[in-house]
Amino acid sequence: LCPLQVVWSMLGNRQFCSYKMTTKTQNFCRNEYNLTGLCNRSSCPLANSQYATVREEKAPPRRPCFVLLCHPALPLSLQVLLSKNYEKALEEIDENLIYWPRFIRHKCKQRFTKITQYLIRIRKLTLKRQRKLVPLRRKIERRENRREEKALIAAQLDNAIEKELLERLKQDTYGDIYNFPIHAFDKALQQQDAESESESDAEREEDEDDDEDVDKREFVEAEDSELSDFEDMDKLETSSEEEQEEEEEVEKKASHSKSKGKTPLKGPARRKRPHIEIEYEEETEPSTKTKTA
Amino acid sequence: AGEGSGPGPGDGAGPPAPERVLFPPTFSVSEIKNKQRRHFMFLRWKQQQRKEKLALKKKRKKEREALGDKAPPKAVPKTIENQRVYDETTVDPNDEEVAFDEATDEFAPYFNRQTVPKILITTSDRPRGRTVRFCEQLATVIPNSHVFYRRGLALKRIIPQCIARDFTDLIVINEDRKIPNGLVLSHLPDGPTAHFRMSSVRLRKEIKRKGKEPTEHVPEVILNNFTTRLGHSIGRMFAALFPHDPQFIGRQVATFHNQRDYIFFRFHRYIFKSEKKVGIQELGPRFTLKLRSLQKGTFDSKFGEYEWIHKRREMDTSRRKFHL
Numbered sequence: 001l002c003p004l005q006v007v008w009s010m011l012g013n014r015q016f017c018s019y020k021m022t023t024k025t026q027n028f029c030r031n032e033y034n035l036t037g038l039c040n041r042s043s044c045p046l047a048n049s050q051y052a053t054v055r056e057e058k059a060p061p062r063r064p065c066f067v068l069l070c071h072p073a074l075p076l077s078l079q080v081l082l083s084k085n086y087e088k089a090l091e092e093i094d095e096n097l098i099y100w101p102r103f104i105r106h107k108c109k110q111r112f113t114k115i116t117q118y119l120i121r122i123r124k125l126t127l128k129r130q131r132k133l134v135p136l137r138r139k140i141e142r143r144e145n146r147r148e149e150k151a152l153i154a155a156q157l158d159n160a161i162e163k164e165l166l167e168r169l170k171q172d173t174y175g176d177i178y179n180f181p182i183h184a185f186d187k188a189l190q191q192q193d194a195e196s197e198s199e200s201d202a203e204r205e206e207d208e209d210d211d212e213d214v215d216k217r218e219f220v221e222a223e224d225s226e227l228s229d230f231e232d233m234d235k236l237e238t239s240s241e242e243e244q245e246e247e248e249e250v251e252k253k254a255s256h257s258k259s260k261g262k263t264p265l266k267g268p269a270r271r272k273r274p275h276i277e278i279e280y281e282e283e284t285e286p287s288t289k290t291k292t293a
Numbered sequence: 294a295g296e297g298s299g300p301g302p303g304d305g306a307g308p309p310a311p312e313r314v315l316f317p318p319t320f321s322v323s324e325i326k327n328k329q330r331r332h333f334m335f336l337r338w339k340q341q342q343r344k345e346k347l348a349l350k351k352k353r354k355k356e357r358e359a360l361g362d363k364a365p366p367k368a369v370p371k372t373i374e375n376q377r378v379y380d381e382t383t384v385d386p387n388d389e390e391v392a393f394d395e396a397t398d399e400f401a402p403y404f405n406r407q408t409v410p411k412i413l414i415t416t417s418d419r420p421r422g423r424t425v426r427f428c429e430q431l432a433t434v435i436p437n438s439h440v441f442y443r444r445g446l447a448l449k450r451i452i453p454q455c456i457a458r459d460f461t462d463l464i465v466i467n468e469d470r471k472i473p474n475g476l477v478l479s480h481l482p483d484g485p486t487a488h489f490r491m492s493s494v495r496l497r498k499e500i501k502r503k504g505k506e507p508t509e510h511v512p513e514v515i516l517n518n519f520t521t522r523l524g525h526s527i528g529r530m531f532a533a534l535f536p537h538d539p540q541f542i543g544r545q546v547a548t549f550h551n552q553r554d555y556i557f558f559r560f561h562r563y564i565f566k567s568e569k570k571v572g573i574q575e576l577g578p579r580f581t582l583k584l585r586s587l588q589k590g591t592f593d594s595k596f597g598e599y600e601w602i603h604k605r606r607e608m609d610t611s612r613r614k615f616h617l
Contacts, residue, residue, distance in 0.1 A: 015569075055569060065468075128447070131448050139581075141606070144490075144492075144583070145492070147553065147555070148493070148555050148583075149555075150551040150553075150559065151553040151555045152552070152555075152581070154372070154373065154374065154552055154553065155550055155551055155552035155557060157548070157557060157559060158573060160517055160548075160550060160558070161515060161546065161548050161550075161561060161563075161572060161573055162571050164515050164517065164562055165515075165546065165565075165571050166568075166569065166571055168513075169565060169568065169571075170568075174541050175544070177541055177563050178568075221450075269615055278371075293609075
């Protein structure tokens with residue numbers, strides 16, 4: 001028997017070949033000189049005396065080069081760098097393997113084509129944007145989520161926003177849109193000319209007296225809250241009257257939007273109540289007035 | 294009258310009334326071998342601890358009331374914000390150097406009202422439904438913004454085109470597994486680029502008790518708690534997204550609130566019920582951001598000059614240290 005045939009019958013078919021990888025459908029050969037990648041009698045580099053492959057250079061300017069193996073076991077092998085031109089390289093393969101079996105020639109050319117094509121694709125992809133996958137670290141993700149929750153609780157966003165808006169109102173950034181008598185109230189405090197400084201409207205006088213009441217009674221909490229509630233109702237009522245008189249679009253828009261809103265705020269919901277309770281308030285108001293006087 | 298109720302065999306299934314029980318000081322719950330019994334003892338021990346704590350509180354309160362005016366002031370509880378490590382770059386409102394820097398940085402044209410913000414919102418490749426809807430909602434919140442789909446275009450090529458068409462800002466929303474999780478905010482004519490990690494994104498329909506759609510009015514902007522130099526520049530970046538003159542008629546406000554390096558974005562409609570009370574109603578999407586890096590020029594991940602990157606090992610060492 002020809003020794004290579006022996007080799008094949010040992011390695012390829014029956015016994016162990018370390019380059020052989022089996023899968024359900026096929027056997028692959030991991031040998032770097034293998035031409036097709038499959039484990040066959042004709043493509044096993046160990047079991048063929050004449051063998052040739054095309055493979056790419058390991059070094060960075062990866063170009064396909066052509067390897068001739070006289071005998072696979074011997075380290076002697078001829079390496080030929082193929083030309084850069086595709087057609088010329090094919091011709092070179094033909095020249096070098098001129099009297100070789102058709103199978104090897106054909107497979108060499110096929111392999112050469114495949115290599116050139118994937119090298120082209122590599123070069124094109126590196127020029128495009130490359131998406132970098134950054135792995136998430138689970139512990140850190142969990143830590144950050146937890147800290148975010150705690151920060152959210154500590155932030156008390158609604159309160160902060162409300163405070164900021166009220167401050168802006170105080171600092172007069174909204175100008176004349178909102179007609180709360182707070183500025184007149186402040187002036188009254190500072191200059192102690194309550195009656196002369198207040199506006200002439202009778203409605204506003206009532207509000208001012210209420211403000212003064214609140215101010216004097218700040219240390220008594222229970223009464224203060226009641227007063228402030230009534231105050232709000234009052235102001236809502238008076239403000240609505242004012243706006244109706246002055247025909248401000250803002251409040252009308254607000255009332256329209258609130259009436260159409262699906263989930264009404266506490267504010268507009270309260271609006272429905274004063275219509276009933278105001279009569280009650282007006283009875284008690286003269287009593288508070290007498291107290292301050 | 295305290296009974297020593299140790300792990301004695303006398304205590305069968307029926308436990309004695311808790312008030313009569315006192316644990317001897319040498320007793321430790323962990324020495325009981327039986328798990329059920331151990332658990333039971335532990336619960337009882339916990340109850341007792343809580344009672345003691347309550348009793349202590351009551352005693353203290355009584356003492357305070359007894360002293361009346363002479364009582365020592367209430368102790369201020371320690372919070373993380375109280376204990377925050379002092380940052381040297383905290384901005385002092387009267388600092389001249391900061392004022393000078395701000396007058397000459399990239400946002401000066403905006404703050405001098407020379408430019409009107411025009412925003413381009415886009416996503417990473419192939420956005421899924423949630424991201425797309427989020428982009429649309431964001432576009433309604435930020436006036437003068439446009440959403441464009443990125444069909445595989447490179448950011449470096451988009452940016453010169455944007456500049457040519459007079460866009461002032463570029464927002465890229467990065468998506469992963471069908472949810473938006475990152476935001477790149479780039480101020481266009483050569484401005485800084487900030488990269489954020491975005492979390493807890495809620496679309497409009499997921500917000501409870503929300504109001505109607507935001508209108509076309511220009512909203513106000515609230516920037517809270519941006520104290521350091523870095524925070525200041527990020528705050529200015531956010532402010533530069535919105536036109537300078539808010540329309541108060543619309544009564545809409547967009548808030549960027551920084552708390553412990555997390556920036557919470559909310560969009561509300563407010564109504565003043567009185568001079569001391571305001572009601573707010575949340576509309577619009579909400580999300581939180583955490584700054585990952587700030588880059589000097591426009592988006593260039595390889596060759597850009599980074600002003601600040603979050604380095605986990607160096608910056609996350611202390612729980613009380615924040616950078617924004």
